[in-house]
Amino acid sequence: MSSTIPPLPAEAIKKLLPETYHQSFIQKGVRPDGRGFQDFRPTAVHYGAITSADGSALVRLGGTTVVCGIKAEVAVPEPTQPTQGYFTPNVELGPMCSARFKPGAPSETAQVLSQQLNTLSLGVLDRDDLCIEPGQAVWALYADVLCLNYDGGALDACQLAVTAALRNLRLGKATFNEEEGAVRANARESQGVPIKAQVYTSTFGVLESGQCLADPSEAEGSLVRSTVSVSVSDQGRLVAVWKQGGQGCDVALIRACLDQAQERRAILESLLAPEASS
Amino acid sequence: MSRNELISPEGLRLDGRRANELRRHTAKLGPLSQADGSAFLQHGHTKALAAVYGPREPRHRAHAMHDRAYLNIEFNIAPFATGERKKRNKSDKRLLEMAHFVKQTFEPVIMTRLYPRSQIDLYIQILQDDGGALHAAINASTLALIHAGIPMKDYVCAVSVCCYKDASLLDLNRMEENTEHADLTVAVLPKSGDISLLQMESRLHADKLSDLMDLSIAGCRQIWKTLDGVVRENGEEEQQKASEVSMVLEK
Numbered sequence: 001m002s003s004t005i006p007p008l009p010a011e012a013i014k015k016l017l018p019e020t021y022h023q024s025f026i027q028k029g030v031r032p033d034g035r036g037f038q039d040f041r042p043t044a045v046h047y048g049a050i051t052s053a054d055g056s057a058l059v060r061l062g063g064t065t066v067v068c069g070i071k072a073e074v075a076v077p078e079p080t081q082p083t084q085g086y087f088t089p090n091v092e093l094g095p096m097c098s099a100r101f102k103p104g105a106p107s108e109t110a111q112v113l114s115q116q117l118n119t120l121s122l123g124v125l126d127r128d129d130l131c132i133e134p135g136q137a138v139w140a141l142y143a144d145v146l147c148l149n150y151d152g153g154a155l156d157a158c159q160l161a162v163t164a165a166l167r168n169l170r171l172g173k174a175t176f177n178e179e180e181g182a183v184r185a186n187a188r189e190s191q192g193v194p195i196k197a198q199v200y201t202s203t204f205g206v207l208e209s210g211q212c213l214a215d216p217s218e219a220e221g222s223l224v225r226s227t228v229s230v231s232v233s234d235q236g237r238l239v240a241v242w243k244q245g246g247q248g249c250d251v252a253l254i255r256a257c258l259d260q261a262q263e264r265r266a267i268l269e270s271l272l273a274p275e276a277s278s
Numbered sequence: 279m280s281r282n283e284l285i286s287p288e289g290l291r292l293d294g295r296r297a298n299e300l301r302r303h304t305a306k307l308g309p310l311s312q313a314d315g316s317a318f319l320q321h322g323h324t325k326a327l328a329a330v331y332g333p334r335e336p337r338h339r340a341h342a343m344h345d346r347a348y349l350n351i352e353f354n355i356a357p358f359a360t361g362e363r364k365k366r367n368k369s370d371k372r373l374l375e376m377a378h379f380v381k382q383t384f385e386p387v388i389m390t391r392l393y394p395r396s397q398i399d400l401y402i403q404i405l406q407d408d409g410g411a412l413h414a415a416i417n418a419s420t421l422a423l424i425h426a427g428i429p430m431k432d433y434v435c436a437v438s439v440c441c442y443k444d445a446s447l448l449d450l451n452r453m454e455e456n457t458e459h460a461d462l463t464v465a466v467l468p469k470s471g472d473i474s475l476l477q478m479e480s481r482l483h484a485d486k487l488s489d490l491m492d493l494s495i496a497g498c499r500q501i502w503k504t505l506d507g508v509v510r511e512n513g514e515e516e517q518q519k520a521s522e523v524s525m526v527l528e529k
Contacts, residue, residue: 051323052406053358063311067405069358094354096329096401098312102337103352104368142365144357146403148327149310 040215055169059161063151068161075140085130085138089117098150133176152218159201197233202261230261307512315426319418323408328422333396347393353377359407383475389429409452436465437497464494468502
């Protein structure tokens, strides 16, 4: 800190000079919330939070809270892909979850998140498993993700919520009646959807100095020059990597992120392990 | 009990309640850390979340009023809140209407004159709707405003009532709400007994109104007890935390 700044209480520095505040922690090798550089925030999953949805989960990642509810409907498949069902994720980052989101049409951030979740879902669900009767009827799954409290790490939290809600999802046993041309679903014989692979996402923030922070919070975002999001499947295979932000970074750094994401996967796996059915 | 009967010969409703019984309701103050004040409230299976930001600078200069604060309310129902999925547009008429009702309810109660040229934002999210979304929203908003420390004349407590044959039903669930029987939502300031909101959209015999009003005021008083209990409990917790902090500082 330069000597021109009069001594201020820590709270004031945090508000007035957020960069200086965070920098002074980083120099000492810790983060303001007491985490080490490689630590993720405490994570919790609560299955079946919304009973009106067919599958749901509430996920907390530090201060970030998201809730995902999946609703299933019967739809007519595209003529070109008669056996493929639909899976439509949609993220809402409303003005409720943080003062930085403005009311109005869905922000670019929210739309990008929805698209990223959609891309990741291709590795999770086989659209052919959602078929009821080829060319006639398929399941359409709508996964609506609401962010209730935003403190960074939106992609990690949303992806975890969608994964957990999919595990929690129960669909009635559907049969297609050819005479009526209608689908009947027996709610008593409900079953889960086959999941090809669980996908876990971990985000890292890269600082100007080239140091790497796991799971940056919203406040740390002011220091982070670029972010690296790594998605790995439960078989340990790499599903997606997104590097965003202007500053270029070392290949070695990306490799370190991949290793950390693998470690994180094991923790998330055990977190999701308890029986998902409500 | 036949399909369209709302009350059995034994005097029990579809979910096993008596006619003048509320659903189980629980509330929590401050579930959200980003908002200046927030509350989560549950009436049976109906879950409402309210968040307050402000008083802060108005987003549009046109909203700045020289003598009082501008109250901005957004009401949202999650697409997965009801049995059938419904994606609602932000400009959905029903949502705007609900937001308007909440605004009309709170405008005279909040002391907006203390905050000229500023704006108070109240965001309401219904996570699950099993009837009574409006009254759950109003009760959650009361708690969120209190949690944000915004001065109000009194609590606002709301409940819905319905006139069914000779009986008056309190706190309707979705199945009871979907019948054609006249139902009304009432918001009351429990200390003075003043009525802040009265909403009814079907025909009702004038003789029945006073009975329904009496029942709803009694229901609101009961909800008030719960809300007040939650606020006091939270206050004690905060006080304890503060005293612990000051003890640490003294050392």
